[in-house]
Amino acid sequence: MLVLLAFIIIFHITSAALLFVATIDNAWWVGDNFSVDVWRVCRNNSNCTEINESFSDYATLQAVQASMILSTILCCIAFFIFLLQLFRLKQGERFVLTSIIQLMSCLCVMIGASIYTDRRQDFHNNNAEYSSYMMEEGRYGYSFILAWVAFAFTFISGLMYLVLRKRK
Incomplete structure (x- = not known):
């Protein structure tokens, strides 16, 4: 049981780290001379411009930002609740709340990445200052x-918590 708990803890921390990197790092859409994320556009990896209200689909991009931030926060909250529930609740009641919060985190990251996938072309086509060099030569980056x-x-982590709640 201790090995299983250690694996779940490592898996959960890995999930949180992946969410932090995906949310913060500037590599959702990359090319030879630029990189774009949900926060800024960088040319030559040094000349960065923050994405602001002048961006044509700014409200949609804010939805991506919000869902990625929320998924990261929910994943961290689920980890702390897991640690609290590990020692406080009796068997059969454990980890249900953790599972629900982790699955909500899963839903939020899916929403954010799906919106970006669906609207990426519109983000770049409708913004003249960005579209001239981004559409033809770009590809999805590692943060995406x-x-x-x-x-x-x-x-998977959310499902593991549901299965783990019945273990002795």
Whole structure:
């Protein structure tokens, strides 16, 4: 049982780390001379411009930002609740709340990454100052991929907590 708990703790911490990197790092859409995330656009990896209200789909991008931040916060809260429930609740009641919060984190990261996937082309096409060099030569970056990996990890973690609640 201790090995299983250690594995779940490591898996959960890995999920949180993936969410932090995917949310913060500037690599959702990359090319040879630029990188874009949900916060800023960087040319030549040094000349960075914050994405603000002048961005045509700013409200949609804010939804991506909010859902990624919320998923990270929920994942951290689920970990702390897991630690509290580990010693406080009797068997059969353990980890249900942790599982629910972790699955909500999973849902939030899925929403954020899905919105970005669906609207990415509109983000770049509707903003003349960005679209001239981003559309033709770009590709999804590692932060975008990490967001989808974090989705899978948080989903599996949420399911593991449901299974673990019945273990002795």
